[in-house]
Amino acid sequence: MKLHPLALSALAFALSTATLAQAAPQVEVLHYWTSGGEAKSIAELKKMMEAKGVAWKDFAVAGGAGENATTALKARVMAGSAPAAAQIKGPAIQEWGQEGVLANIDAAAAEGKWESVLPPVVTNVMKYKGHYVAVPVNVHRVNWLWVNPEVLAKAGAKAPTNFAEFFDAADKIKKAGLVAVAHGGQPWQDATVFESVVLGVGGADFYRKALVQLDQASLSSPTMIKSFETLARIKTYIDKDAAGRDWNLATAMVINGKAGMQFMGDWAKGEFTAAGKVAGKDFLCVPAPGTGNAYTFNIDSLAMFKVKSAEEQKSQLTLAGAVMSPEFQEVFNLNKGSIPVRSGVSRAKFDSCATRSMDDMAATSKANALLPSLAHGMAIDSAKAGAIQDVIAKFMNSNMTPQAAAQALAKAAKTM
Template sequence: MKLNQIIKSVFATTALLSSAAAVHAAEVEVLHYWTSGGEAKSVAELKKIMEAKGVTWKDFAVAGGAGENATTALKARVIAGSPPTAAQIKGPSIQEWGQEGVLANIDAAATAGKWDSLLPKVVSNTMKYQGHYVAAPVNVHRVNWLWINPEVLKKAGAKVPTTWPEFFDAADKIQKAGFIAVAQGGQPWQDATVFETVALGVGGADFYNKALVKLDPATLTGPTMIKTFDTLGKIKGYIDKDAPGRDWNLATAMVINGKAGMQFMGDWAKGEFTAAGKQPGKDFLCAPAPGTAKSYTYNIDSIAMFKVKNPDSQKAQLTLATAIMSPEFQEVFNLNKGSIPVRPDIPRTKFDSCAIESMDDMAASSKAGTLEPSMAHGMAVSSAVQGAMFDVVSKFMHSNMTSQAAVQALAKAAKTQ
């Protein structure tokens, strides 16, 4: 992040300092990028809970699917000396911000709420910096899903694919029936989502971990990674020409509206289906992406707290952290968002078949050692490495780059500091 260097240079520029804003008593200003239909509905519930506790919610929503725009806005605010009360950040980014000395300790909320005994270790470790809680976990998303319109599948005479040969057979049939086979938005994070899902499906969890978590050079340039790019290259042929720049929720809408047959996307896509009044198993199908049924790539959303001077704001942060982990919020937020609660003690009764499958598969993957952090969604590698990998995958998706050239470029990207 090199934030200290940026701070030194920018503090000399007084223009940015004018954006500093005083936070009023019992107010939380929350920077987030939950702006699509299902997401906005979810965050509105948190606002409602906070206001019922006498805390004013100041919304700082920054659109942009994977949070790049929100990160830029957050950096500007921190540099200007006026961080928001809280911000949606996650994974290794929590550690990066922690190193800058700008995150607030919320152990008081965690101890009172018994977070250590409630949360799976993979979740609690991510929320801590140097052994102290600095962020509250909101949910767990499964990334390696394939979303399917069953009516399109039926019209095409295709079946739900569980292997890559079955996937390409279904894609051929869907295309021949006059539909778009794969709904996709040609944005770097969306391309990377498909890429990591293909890597998991082609090589399995151990390969995924060595390549996209541990960044092993031999694995990144080996035959399995070449096969991953070959498979990704074949998928490109089933994406429509209007994909570049399309937002992810518009790609999901193509599946909802029967224009396209399938979409590779995390389970936030389900929030769009349910917001449109669609029922799982009837109007849409959720299936683990080909070859990934026994594995699980996770994306944990979280709200990190920033150091603020106002004592009322500090109290409001603990109120916010407690509200995020409350059973009431965990249930309603995740029902709207498409994800599953971080708390394993939330009753399953209101959750649909896709969510229950996600809960079961997460538990099974955790036990089997096939639970893996999502590279595309900021859970596995530093933001610098992630950005460099995005560039490689994006170039591959939107040019004639060969698989051999792509693996070499990916190995180089993994060395980014």
């Protein structure tokens, strides 16, 4: 059977198109951005990558603080099939670097002039042995308190700036028949409240000594005991259904007026935004009680893993460049609730919570009160952080005394 020349050329075109489609470079990204605001943010990155001719292979693993994602990543790396990129951060980047599995992305950093647009506190975290192995996505402030002003008005309370005002507001909200503190009883959420309490009770220098340097005297000190006493009091304002509740469901309680306040990082703002709520009107963001002059940070990042083909390596560099672009930094952080990690991004579209976060980050950086979050994997290695988190969770779920908790905390930091 003879084919007409036009039919032959059509067939050749179809075959070449199929080959091209098959050969389209792709990048597989393991992440745990799965809640409403987060999913919206990651969809924007997917769009940007596809516009650059790189297919996005999504590997989303639900679970607020990324424990499930970490387990999945370990399994993939051990099986010799690491994804091109994975959402990991802080000291965990160094731990993966020591395993010899991370890829060098210095070329993307040079092209994007990262050294001139990122603060040193960020670049230090993104490098292993002097080479970039990860790209930062954003900066989250952890020590926020989210407040529903309608609930405050109903209760005749005001937004607190210190713990005396916080407990006064909590009492009034409770008397009004509403939940004072929205919370999810998961270890990482317990640790999120705890670190803000330690900062509010002890101040920036005490926080650094106790939770970053793991100074034994500080961990078992009267100030730490007072921190646990304060945490014990906060426990009394959390509803009985909190056990196992996801953080975004706790945020929804504040959004819907069922609860008055929530201790949570600014990813919570992404939920308010996704629900069409306006900062300063429908919800308030205030620093956690007593922490107005300090800032605990959590930097999300994508670490790049060694991949075999040159095409995949090129796709990794494309991904790193896209993440650091001002366009992505703007759209991602508007959806996520965080602030851009790089300089040169317009503030025009950011709300009052974000601009306050930007100003406070700059001020606390100068005042030596910009601190890595313990609860979110920025302060210490994962083994010690896990041991400390276990103590906090035990305290939250038992009748353990503040004195016993402080002793257990010191022991956990020492024995690992």
